[in-house]
Amino acid sequence: MATTPPPEHLREEVESVLIGEKEIAARVRELAADIERDFIEQDLLVVALLTGTVPFLADLIRNITLPLRLDFMGVSSYGNNTAPGELVFTKELKLEARNRDVLLVDDILDTGKTLRAVIDKLDALQPRSLRTCVMLEKKSRRSEKITADYVGFDVPDTFVVGYGLDYAEKYRNLPFIGELKPEVYS
């Protein structure tokens, strides 16, 4: 993956820009086109996980011209800032998922534990179909047998921030995806 230096004001914290704004925008348009093709004439309910999906979700749904409903689930991992711990649901769905064609959107598929827990919970609501879309995945760290139907980018096993992803709740507003300097989190 070709990288570029981060903007001057972030050089002490961010090692490099892994995926820039233009590359993200182009890939989001492709994902939206794939989703449109697969969900045509379906009763699309987009279920996004809070909070890391927000910028990605906003860009993705504005590139989808099909009618859709949008809802959120809250799920938090109470570990330290870079290693996941126990999963706790902090917000439940408001809309009915039964007999809907659900597209579950998450920020990053890492070990797969988050998606495993959320998919089990959604399956119990008996949607007609359930597909998953993630902005990023780290293939090397998967411990659950999970694959996403739509994947934006595969990233190396390094801590990434920006475009929704945080470290200690910071960096979510960066318009690019960058690699955090290890000295920031170690």
Ligand code: XMP
């Ligand atoms: P699992 O391991 O459950 O992880 O697939 C999914 C959740 O872990 C967080 N995560 C990250 N967050 N940079 C982040 O900002 C990362 O490199 C990273 N890796 C995992 C994230 O909240 C995701 O939903």
